[in-house]
Amino acid sequence: MPLDLVIGAQWGDEGKGRITDLLARKADVVARFSGGDNAGHSVTVGDQLFRLHLIPSGILHDHTHCVLGSGMVLNPVSLISELDSLSSAGIDIEPERLSISSNAHLITPAHLALDGAEENARGSSKLGTTGRGIGPAYTHKTARRGIRLEAFLDPEEHLAKYQQHLDQANRLLETVYGQPGIDIESAVLHFHEHASRIKPYLADTGHLIDSALRQGKRVLAEGAQGTLLDLDHGSYPFVTSSHPTTAGALLGLGVGPQYIDRIIGITKAFQTRVGEGPFPTELQGELADRLRGSGEHPWDEFGTTTGRPRRCGWLDLVLLRYAARINGFTELALTKLDILSGLETLMLCTAYERGGVPSIDLVGGPSTLDEMVPILEAVEAWEDDLSEISTWNGLPEAARIYVGRIESSVGLPIRMISVGPERDQLIART
DSSP states (O other): OOOOEEEESSSOSSSHHHHHHHHHHGSEEOOOOOOOOOOOOOOOOEEEEEESSSOGGGGGSTTTTEEOTBEEEOOOOHHHHHHHHHHHHHHOOOOTEEEEETTSSEEOOHHHHHHHHHHHTTTTOOOOOOOSHHHHHHHHHHEEEEEGGGGGGGGHHHHHHHHHHHHHHHHHHHSSSOOOOHHHHHHHHHHHHHHHHHHGGGOOHHHHHHHHHHHHHHHEEOOSSSSSGOTTTTTSSSSSSSSSSHHHHHHHHTTTTTGEEEEEEEEEESSSOOOOSOOTTOOHHHHHHHOOOOOOSTTTSSSSTTTOOOOOEOOHHHHHHHHHHHHSSSSEEEEEEEGTTTOOOOOEEEEEEEEEEEEOOOOOOOGEEEEEEEHHHOOOOOOOOOOOOOOOTOOOOOHHHHHHHHHHHTTSSSSEESSBTTTTTTEEEO
8 A cells, every 4th residue: 555755855846747757657546735737747758748737747647547636726727728638639537537636725716816916016025926826725725715626516505605705805906906806707607617627526535545545556646846845844935835745745635644655855956946035056147047948948947837937056955955854755866967968067065154154954944045155065077968878877977976976965865867858768776
């Protein structure tokens, strides 16, 4: 009865989708446990690129049953669009293959409008949200004023509550933010349309996952974003509104820790983040541009959801050790090692200096990152193209030393290394 968790070890965008896609080959159930369509996974299968924002990348394997867990917040417009897109690509998305938690919360037009209004009102103190309504939806969930997808089981019964929700949002938009209100009549019409499309997929997904585990099936759970965006343990306030960490996975799935087999931390071979917030190892100029790419390729460092260019920098081992502690990683997967090929300079952040005092640990947590000066260690670079290499011994010695330096610093084995965007451009280590 194994449960494997795929957790982002950085600020998201680590390549979790392609690792999930690989592990899904041996999984019976693939479940997403948190977040909404503010996240995105890009998976390349042959000459076809799949950009997924809500549905787990396990859906690309015919044998898997996919789950959207109760920890998620779901925009029905985005969900239906993704269902239709997969269907048009020949992917089976019938209810027999996809279950959605009736306890997941609904992102409404009110949440979208409030997200934009609140971000604009912050002025120069913007958080850099995606504007997808994620924060307001989780706010209403926490305030016990949210609307769960269970409303779609009997939309007429919940219609009055939905209209009240929209009315309250309009008063706030118009009175506090000076913004136009929502077209309630149109929103109500769409509420019924969305209910008819999504209702067949609704289920008690916690019970479904628990039953699968009790039957000895393998369940693979994937998160959105990364550890450093966790609401409690990330670089607050520049964080997401949920818990993309191990503890959040269990809450979002509705199962206990006794089932866990592997907790796989996903990290790039360098560091990136989208939006505002501190970034100690951030690079500027040509080096940053080199790591980011031109944007001409889907694997370049531009947000899958927003298209925003990602900020790039050297791999931060202090933060990676911190993420390992928060999540209890059993192993790491390293992505985009191939991007470092050909760099003349290659650095790793091994410690911080704060007020003239060095430390190898993140004392005070990620909210103190703006006070940290990175201590960088130069490592040997390599010229070789890694994209055709399929074995550990096939990597150039300098690349193996780089991987080993990460392993020794974090105290965890790196079991998987990606050397390109294609599904099979990955080195597996036992």
